[in-house]
Amino acid sequence: SQKIEQNSEALNIQEGKTATLTCNYTNYSPAYLQWYRQDPGRGPVFLLLIRENEKEKRKERLKVTFDTTLKQSLFHITASQPADSATYLCALHTGGFKTIFGAGTRLFVKA
């Protein structure tokens, strides 16, 4: 069956460290993958998009990698801040009209 897996356990890190979140998928061949941030009671907010022919994408303190062989994307936040605390969702575009979202990983950055 088709699946997207994000670490369901919350990630706790110290301010200033790099947070790394993982998105694994099976039985998909996504054209591209996106990462969103969601704060409690709010809608997701788009952060980064990476295409299947791209290995890495950066935006300020954010970095995304995409390994279509491993079927995995990693999302990094460098020099993390308490304001980065949120749930981060990965989403796959697999063709057709659907975007498939993972359940998200909750990140807590402690001051």
Place this chain on the structure above:
Amino acid sequence: ETGVTQTPRHLVMGMTNKKSLKCEQHLGHNAMYWYKQSAKKPLELMFVYSLEERVENNSVPSRFSPECPNSSHLFLHLHTLQPEDSALYLCASSQVVQETQYFGPGTRLLVL
């Protein structure tokens, strides 16, 4: 703000009520979406509209009825819901289908 608004933000309804959720996008996009988000579960796509035509109906019960009168507005009409329908309902839009989606703040629905 993302340019997508949703009303109401909170809604409590009984199982016999009829209510409607409204979504409006101010981004000039041509595609709009309804998602359901339950606690600790992935977003579930419900409906997709492209240029006011429904292009995806993801096996949603008929007690949920979408309406897209124009490319800026999307409604979700609710009728005889069940308690398990309690969730956060999110509207999103994109320039075209499959492009990056911009989400509204959601409507928190509680069915008693």
